[in-house]
Structure formats: structure tokens, C-alpha cells
Amino acid sequence: MRNDWSGQTFPHPPGRLRFVGDVRSVDxxxxxxxxxxHARTLGEIFEFQVFDQKFVFVAGARLGAELCDESRFGKDLPPALTSLREFAGDGLFTAFTxxxxxxxxxxxxxxxxxxPAMQSYHPIMVETLDELFAYWDHQEGPVDVSRDMTKLTMETLSRxxxxxxxxxxTSTEVHPFVPAMISxxxxxxxxxxxxTAPGGALIxxxxxxxxxxxxxxxxxxIDGVVAERRAGPASDHDLLGIMLQTPHPETGERLDDLNIRFQILTFLVAGHETTSGALSFALYYLARHPEILARAQAETDEILGPDPDAVPEFEQVAKxxxxxxxxxxxxxLWPTAPAFGRGPREEVTLSSGHTMRPGDWAxxxxxxxxRDPEVWGEDAEEFDPDRFLPERSRARPAHTYKPFGTGERACIGRQFALHESILVLARLLHRYDLSGDPGYVLDVSxxxxxxxxxxxxxxTPRTPAALTGGPAEDDQEPSEVPPSESTCQAGLNAISQTCPSGSDT
Incomplete structure (x- = not known):
């Protein structure tokens, strides 16, 4: 796990100390x-030393895309993901391939x-969102967006x-499972x-x-729920039912109860936070850009009509x-699972000139x-949804947009997350006008x-425009999101949070 890269060195933050390394250079x-x-000054690849543990970061789009080449590289588990195995075991995002x-x-x-499975989840998403709207309608003053989006996605996934x-x-009390899971x-x-910290074993x-x-x-x-379901009538109406009732089509193998627990924890933890964060960032930018908000609301009015409580059918969400x-x-701008680890399948030489051997990871x-301007332009820091017009997406180099990770460890639940996110945004923007505090400065937790x-x-409750003529952009291709790695990789926090949480399953 020392990740020594055969003694090769990389740019690093100034002020490195002999024993603790670069700890002083990070909040x-x-x-x-x-x-x-640090990436703005250290370049496309750099290192961070914590005691005797080396972390190598790739920030450039060209080199990042190279590491997404599945013929040469695969998912690797940095120390923080290895530690998360104590919580999620060999669930999808903490398992070794x-x-x-x-x-x-x-x-x-x-x-x-x-x-067909996604169609069965659609009513669950609608029902849970109705509960959020009823909750909001009885609140006074502004709503805490990240808190309520997290409640929404957690509730949807648990169901x-x-x-x-x-x-x-629907309850005034917080279910004890939630704080226990967070702790x-x-x-x-x-x-x-x-x-690698002195005295770390004792702590x-x-x-x-x-x-x-x-x-x-x-x-x-979770074990109690699994046992109760095993003792009851067979049903495959949810993820747990599928895991309990479905054998492998070729081998006939089934998951044991311990691994089923790990898989449920994986979906609850990794899935709800990534989706709630994506919704929260999208709402932040919509509130900051009135012209983009107006265009988005015009789309909801064209598809859903004049009823503010209209609910999209499953097939309409893609429109x-x-x-x-x-x-x-x-x-x-803010991929909510902001990093993933990659390692070589055999010794390779990177385009940066560095040699990478099995056991090394970045x-x-x-x-x-x-945000690399070589791919995204000099305005890469600006929010512009039209970057994802089909013709612009096709023109970009492959593997340079990876909010859901990459490769065979792609986030298996990305379609669930995307469907839920678009459904929530469509109904929310159709039902409400949004206004934020103009003095708020984005603070990323x-x-x-x-x-x-x-x-x-x-x-503020809104009255949708009574528009006719069909969806404004119904004849366009959907935005391209390549298969990827991300609902799922977690962790890399605190000093190992210098490896921010990742995204592979």
C-alpha cells in the first residue's frame, strides 16, 4: 500500500517536512x-506525502483519459477505500475486482x-417526492437544500x-438507523x-x-430485514428481493446473507449522497442563473402543461x-464522487514519462x-449547460467526462440516479420558483x-405557462454520459481524505 512508484518523484506542495511530509499543506x-x-500550480500529475504514505494525483484531462484505458488499467483501492471495507465489506464499491x-x-x-426494473422504481420516486413537497408546503422560510435532498434520496433508496x-x-423523530449509519x-x-501515523494502531x-x-x-x-424476507413469501420487487431470489444465470450461485448486507449498505450510503449532491449543485446553479432557470422551466411547462402538480410518466423523463x-x-464542475483510483494491469509507461507497475496507483x-482548459476551453470554470449539446459532446476527446467513473467497475446504479435526478428537477421547477440568497458563496462540504x-x-408556488406545440427539444439526442465508475467509490477523507472520495463500483 506504500505506492512507492519505484522511487519516482513528482511535484509536491512546498514546505514538506521530514517525518510528516505534506500534512501542513492541506486543510x-x-x-x-x-x-x-495545488493542482493549479503543480500540473497534471503530482504527489502528496503523509508520513511514509505516498498519494499520486492526476489532474490533467489527457493523462486522466489515459488511465481510463481498460486494456491497460483497472480500478485500484487506495487506503481509504480499503479501510471502508470494515463498514461495507466486499460490497460493489469496496470489493477487489x-x-x-x-x-x-x-x-x-x-x-x-x-x-422494466426502472419502471417499477418510478412510482416510489414519485411518492417520496410528494412527501417532500408536502413537508415543504408546511415549512416557513427558506429550505436547507442539501439536507432535504439527502433525506429525499435516502428515503427513495431505502424503499x-x-x-x-x-x-x-412523515415523522418528527429521526430514525436511529440514520445517525448510526453515519457514525x-x-x-x-x-x-x-x-x-501510517505514529500511534495509529492504538487510536x-x-x-x-x-x-x-x-x-x-x-x-x-439489515440482517433482521434479510432474515424476515427469507422466511416470508418469495418476491423480487426490490433490490433485496432480487439478491435473495435470483441465482446466477450460468453458475446458479447466490449471494450469502453477509454480502447481501454489504450490498444494501453500498447502495444506501454511496447512492443517496451522490444523487443528493448532484441535485443540490444543479439547484445552486439554476438559482444563480435566472436565464438558465427560465429556460429549464419553459421545458417543464411544454412537457407537463399548466398543472403545477403534474407528474411525468416514466417515458416522459427522458424528454x-x-x-x-x-x-x-x-x-x-462538481462530480459528487470526485475521484477514483487506477492501477496498471502490467508495467506501463505513461505519456507523462513515468513508469507505473502493478501495485502503484494514482x-x-x-x-x-x-476543468482542464485543453478540453473544456478557457471558460471551463463557467456554468454552461450547452457544453452538452450532442454535437459538442461528440467533439470532445473520449474519457474526459467521468462523473460516474469508468470501465468495468462503472456505477451500476447510474441510470437510477439519473432518472431520479431529472424527475426531481422537472417536478420541482414546474411547481416552484426558486430564489437564493445573493450573498451566499458556494461552500463545498x-x-x-x-x-x-x-x-x-x-x-414560491408558481403557475406554469400554458404552452403548446410539444417539447422544445424533443428532436435532439440526449446528452451523452459514457458508462462509468461512480455511484459508488467512497472515502478518502481526513488525511486520507487527501484522496477525495471516489466513484467506482
Whole structure:
């Protein structure tokens, strides 16, 4: 895990100290933002040393695209992801590719994201969103966007994954599973920061002991649901049912109950935060750009008509082409799973001139790669949904837009996330006018993933325009999002958060 790159060196932040390395060069509460700042001066590939652990970051689009070549590279697990195995075991995003359960779960869960399965999730998404709207309609003053989007996506996923209602909008009490899950997850992330620190082993024992009741509660609740479902009538109406009832089509193998728990945790944790962050960033930019908001609302009016409570049919969600471009552009600037690790299948020489051998790994920093002016132009920092017009997407080099990761470890749930996100944006913009605090400065919170912090919106009921003539952009191709790696890779926080959380399954 020392990632020594055969002694090769890279640019690094100034002020490196003999024993602790570059620790002083990063804000432990905002490691990603620190790394993005360093990327502006250190170039397309650089390193960060924490005690005797080397982290190599790739920030340039050209080199990042090279690492996405599946014939030469695959997913690698940096220390923070390895530590998260204490929480999520060999679930999809923390499993090693060669592990039996990764291939088995990947094959078994593919049917959970086919078109018929997505059609079955659509009513769950609609019902949960109705609860959010009812909750908002009884609130006074601005709403906390990231908080409420997180409740929404957590509730939607828990119902779709294992038919569990946590009462996020219908109960005045927080379900104890939620804080227990957060505590267990944060502990797993903190463990990664201690692998190379003096006295780290002692601190890790204390953290595990303190977290044990939280971890036990999370494990017991899910194990209880699994046991109850095994004892009941067979059903494949949700992800849990598919995992319980579906054998591998070729081998007949099934997942054991422990791995089923890990898969449920994977979907709950990785899936809800990435989607809530994507929605929150999209709403931030819509509120900051009235002309883009007006164009998006015009699209919802053309498709949904004059009723502010209109609900898109499943087939209609794909018609919101401009909203999709808004979401794509928000994910370009702030991919909510902002990094992934890559390692070579055999010894290779990179275009940067560096030699990379099996056992070496690099972390692709997506917010930097997605801002590279060589690919995105001198206005790469600006928010412009029309970057994702079909002709402009086709003109860009391959593998330079990766909000969902890359390769065979692509995020298996990306279609779920995209469908939910567009459905939420369409109904929200059709129903409300948005206004934000003009004095708010975007503050990016770095948790398992990234999302705006302290971002509030005032929502005013609106009367949609009575437009006719059909969807304005119905004849255009949908925005291109290549298969990728990202609902899922987590962690890389605190000092190992200098490897911001990633995105592979």
C-alpha cells in the first residue's frame, strides 16, 4: 500500500517536512479543495506525502483519459477505500475486482437496473417526492437544500433497495438507523487516516470500540430485514428481493446473507449522497442563473402543461433534454464522487514519462480533470449547460467526462440516479420558483461525497405557462454520459481524505 512508484518523484506542495511530509499543506476539513488549489500550480500529475504514505494525483484531462484505458488499467483501492471495507465489506464499491463476490453481485444486480426494473422504481420516486413537497408546503422560510435532498434520496433508496420507510418527511423523530449509519461510516473513514501515523494502531482500537454499538445496530437492522424476507413469501420487487431470489444465470450461485448486507449498505450510503449532491449543485446553479432557470422551466411547462402538480410518466423523463444538460454541467464542475483510483494491469509507461507497475496507483481528480482548459476551453470554470449539446459532446476527446467513473467497475446504479435526478428537477421547477440568497458563496462540504453546505432556497408556488406545440427539444439526442465508475467509490477523507472520495463500483 506504500505506492512507492519505484522511487519516482513528482511535484509536491512546498514546505514538506521530514517525518510528516505534506500534512501542513492541506486543510483536513477541506482536503479536496486544498488539492484542487495545488493542482493549479503543480500540473497534471503530482504527489502528496503523509508520513511514509505516498498519494499520486492526476489532474490533467489527457493523462486522466489515459488511465481510463481498460486494456491497460483497472480500478485500484487506495487506503481509504480499503479501510471502508470494515463498514461495507466486499460490497460493489469496496470489493477487489478479483474477489468472487464482486463478479457475482455485479452479474446478479444487472437486472435491477433494466428498463422494466426502472419502471417499477418510478412510482416510489414519485411518492417520496410528494412527501417532500408536502413537508415543504408546511415549512416557513427558506429550505436547507442539501439536507432535504439527502433525506429525499435516502428515503427513495431505502424503499427501492429493501422496502424500508425511515419516515424522513412523515415523522418528527429521526430514525436511529440514520445517525448510526453515519457514525459507523465516519469511523471507517477515519481509520484510513491512521495507517501510517505514529500511534495509529492504538487510536484505531479506540475508534473501533467506540463505534461498535453503532455498527452493531446497522448490521442487526439489515440482517433482521434479510432474515424476515427469507422466511416470508418469495418476491423480487426490490433490490433485496432480487439478491435473495435470483441465482446466477450460468453458475446458479447466490449471494450469502453477509454480502447481501454489504450490498444494501453500498447502495444506501454511496447512492443517496451522490444523487443528493448532484441535485443540490444543479439547484445552486439554476438559482444563480435566472436565464438558465427560465429556460429549464419553459421545458417543464411544454412537457407537463399548466398543472403545477403534474407528474411525468416514466417515458416522459427522458424528454427533459435541457434539464439533463443542466445536470451534466453541474456534475462536470462538481462530480459528487470526485475521484477514483487506477492501477496498471502490467508495467506501463505513461505519456507523462513515468513508469507505473502493478501495485502503484494514482487518484484521478475529476473536478480538476473536468476543468482542464485543453478540453473544456478557457471558460471551463463557467456554468454552461450547452457544453452538452450532442454535437459538442461528440467533439470532445473520449474519457474526459467521468462523473460516474469508468470501465468495468462503472456505477451500476447510474441510470437510477439519473432518472431520479431529472424527475426531481422537472417536478420541482414546474411547481416552484426558486430564489437564493445573493450573498451566499458556494461552500463545498466534503463528507463521503461533496455537496453545497449552508445553501438555502426560498420556494414560491408558481403557475406554469400554458404552452403548446410539444417539447422544445424533443428532436435532439440526449446528452451523452459514457458508462462509468461512480455511484459508488467512497472515502478518502481526513488525511486520507487527501484522496477525495471516489466513484467506482
Amino acid at each position: 483536513p476539513s477541506r482536503p479536496l479543495m486544498s488539492m484542487l488549489q 478479483e474477489e468472487r463476490n464482486w463478479g457475482l453481485a455485479h452479474d446478479l444486480l444487472r437486472p435491477a437496473f433494466t428498463r 427501492a433497495a429493501f422496502s424500508k420507510d425511515f419516515g424522513s418527511f 459507523a461510516l465516519r469511523t471507517a473513514q477515519r481509520l484510513a487516516t491512521l495507517d 484505531k482500537r479506540r475508534l473501533r470500540r467506540r463505534n461498535a454499538p453503532h455498527q452493531a445496530y446497522v448490521d442487526d437492522l 427533459f433534454r435541457y434539464l439533463r444538460r443542466v445536470l451534466d454541467e453541474a456534475l462536470r 487518484i484521478v481528480m475529476l473536478p480538476a480533470m473536468h 466534503e463528507r463521503l461525497t461533496i455537496m453545497p453546505e449552508g445553501f438555502e432556497l426560498t420556494l
